[in-house]
């Protein structure tokens with residue numbers, strides 16, 4: 001099977017305790033999987049390891065079958081992996097929606113004109129063109145999540161890592177996120193407590209508690 005991500009015997013300990021150990025996982029090409037588990041079981045920590053933000057204590061991550069030995073080596077895959085944190089309020093760098101959505105393209109040296117074309121396309125795709133010139137901090141939690149997602153998708157990543165994408169959203173915003181994620185053909189790992197949300201999106205669910213098990 002062609003895989004986007006493989007986890008090989010991943011363990012993580014912080015100063016105080018062992019959070020999880022010996023996690024193995026294969027995420028196939030354009031496969032969508034979910035991770036559930038109780039509070040503090042380490043789901044966000046695992047996502048951050050896969051995103052290349054923190055090192056595992058033991059084991060390693062493979063991205064497109066290449067072993068990653070340290071965080072520096074993740075650099076090669078920075079554009080391929082997009083990580084949506086649980087709390088997006090500190091995620092934004094610009095005041096308005098369109099400025100923020102095109103920020104990463106501009107940082108890569110894309111001209112303003114071209115970045116705006118691509119930015120407008122992504123807003124249209126996610127059906128949030130009406131938010132284009134709004135101040136991000138005036139938006140609702142659900143709108144902010146979709147704007148943050150737009151800012152990730154503009155770089156055309158191959159792998160999406162989503163931490164509680166429907167956390168604290170009302171039913172309508174949740175439905176919108178499901179629609180969007182269902183329409184995206186990419187490899188995805190979604191951490192969520194929402195069973196109905198997960199079941200409408202993913203074929204495989206893992207539980208992280210004492211053990212890491214496929215349900």
Ligand SMILES: Nc1ncnc2c1ncn2[C@@H]1O[C@H](COP(=O)(O)OP(=O)(O)OP(=O)(O)O)[C@@H](O)[C@H]1O
Nearest residue numbers: 014019037038039040041042043044045046086191
């Ligand atoms: N920056 C940090 N410093 C110290 N301990 C941390 C830090 N981040 C997380 N932890 C601890 O690591 C453990 C796992 O946390 P993590 O956020 O990964 O769990 P989680 O399964 O995502 O939880 P939740 O479902 O509540 O979001 C917890 O015991 C938490 O207190």
